[in-house]
Amino acid sequence: MGTILVTGAFGQIGTELVPFLEKKFGKEHVIASDIRNVEGVFPGSRFRMLDVSSRKDVSAVIREEDVTSIFHLAGILSATGEKNPDLAFSVNLNGTYNILAEARDLGVEKVLIPSTIGVFGTSTPKKGTPVETVIRPSTMYGITKISCELLGEYFHSKFGLDVRGLRFPGIISYRTAPTAGTTDYSVEMFLHAIRGNPYSCYLKKDTGLPMMYMPDAINAMVQLCEADSARLTRRTDYHVSAYSLTPGMLEEAIRKHVPDFHVTYAPDFREAIAEQWPESLDCSISSRDWGFSPKYGIEETVIDMLENLRRD
Ligand SMILES: NC(=O)c1ccc[n+]([C@@H]2O[C@H](COP(=O)([O-])OP(=O)(O)OC[C@H]3O[C@@H](n4cnc5c(N)ncnc54)[C@H](O)[C@@H]3O)[C@@H](O)[C@H]2O)c1
Incomplete structure (x- = not known):
């Protein structure tokens, strides 16, 4: 080694x-x-x-x-x-x-x-x-x-x-806040939800990204x-990718566990970046060549994120 x-x-x-x-x-x-x-x-x-x-x-x-x-x-x-x-x-x-x-x-x-x-x-x-x-x-x-x-x-x-x-x-995660990517809204949404705060999302509700x-x-x-x-x-x-997600889908998935959670949408310059990117990826070559097989779907991600953020 x-x-x-x-x-x-x-x-x-x-x-x-x-x-x-x-x-x-x-x-x-x-x-x-x-x-x-x-x-x-x-x-x-x-x-x-x-x-x-x-x-x-x-x-x-x-x-x-x-x-x-x-x-x-x-x-x-x-x-x-x-x-x-x-x-x-x-x-x-x-x-x-x-x-x-x-x-x-x-x-x-x-x-x-x-x-x-x-x-x-x-x-x-x-x-x-x-x-x-x-x-x-x-x-x-x-x-x-x-x-x-x-x-x-x-x-x-x-x-x-x-x-x-x-x-x-x-990439959605709870340990370290993302710096300044275009998909950071996902992590921010979780953080606002567990603190009991409303969230203003900088992407449109239906902008799908892998x-x-x-x-x-x-x-x-x-x-x-x-x-x-x-x-x-x-x-x-x-x-590599596990699912295609829009802010609206994530809002709904979080609200199943945090019923009072409220999101408003105010797209900024990051919406223009997101609109250039795909909604979903073909990952079949990764699966074939080296066995890529993600374990977490949207619901599993939401449950694990909320559990870990509440504990921390
Ligand atoms: N996080 C995601 O969602 C995501 C998605 C796609 C690709 N990536 C890629 O994964 C890699 C890591 O992403 P991340 O999300 O951890 O990024 P990040 O911005 O969270 O971390 C990058 C790290 O690089 C350090 N850094 C900046 N300039 C440096 C320099 N000159 N020398 C050494 N270190 C420097 C920063 O201090 C920071 O700790 C990047 O190449 C990124 O393009 C990340």
Whole structure:
């Protein structure tokens, strides 16, 4: 067993992936890293400050810690990317290039990079969107993330680096609040519901997007990472998703458990981003190649989210 580096570890996904990997492989084999340190999140874990946009620093951490696999989560998400495209370009694109190039040069065995439904644009078919389709994103997030997918494929075919990746939909979770993605309304709705507050949603009531619950997302990443390379017919663009959800559907599902919950709708600039994305994904290639099979439907997600948020 070697050493796994997780970049962007204090984010929505990293805060759940790090403890999962530590439990599976042992704390001594996992290094959490981020551009910032948040005290108390990973007690007793190995941690390195790391700005992925500095190639020198990426190189130093991989060398000094003898890194063998990387889960590269550091990134700037859709809504923040639209407010600060320079930052999104630098972190998403230069950061990913630095990770791939240093992984190649320093003999890292495997790199896993989550991509996103943000790679799609208005000309992409909206329902059951296949992996191979029209891909013309118009947000800086989408442009940088599709470029990262292609960079990953390039490093695989040109240099033999084992790069893998999946396109995540919106991810629902309770441990860490999402930063500034377009699907964050889902988590915000839960938080308002358990606090007994009404919620004003920034998407339209009937805007459907593919979504999944965090435990399924974490399982999918680790499953893909461990999959037999000979069975992989794709590299960086495996689709994963559990259901197609609109804010109205989620409101209704939460109201079954919180009858007084009330939502109003006031779409802002994020509605325009969401309207460029698919409503549902075709995940059959992931199921076939490495057994993707999500466990949480909408009702299971709602019950588990409410239980955990109330307890916390
Ligand atoms: N959460 C989702 O719903 C979702 C959906 C699709 C794809 N993804 C992808 O998954 C990955 C992780 O997403 P997330 O939701 O955890 O994001 P997040 O925004 O919650 O976390 C990103 C982390 O990256 C860190 N970071 C920012 N700039 C950095 C830099 N220069 N160097 C090192 N770290 C830096 C931030 O401090 C933060 O902790 C991203 O690549 C994102 O595109 C996430």
